[in-house]
Amino acid sequence: MNIFIPLLLGVLIGYLLRRKNKKVNVDLPMSAALLLLIFFMGVEAGKVKINALWLLTSSIIFAALTIVGSVGVALLLGGRR
16 A cells, blocks of 8 residues: 555645644544554554563563664764763
8 A cells, every 4th residue: 555645645635734824733643543553553463473481581682682783873973972
């Protein structure tokens, strides 16, 4: 499914509303949409059979490597003072 069409349509509508100085409160619909998205993602995840121990281990390793990489790049680019 192409997600860029609704995204670009939303950006265009937001730009047009901004130019007309109209304030539209989208907090409630956006919160409801996000909660529905999270719910349906959970339903889909529940249907998949996984090896939870392997997933936990690989997730922890990935998170640790991400942190080490981020700190390393920050030290290389920013330096210590």
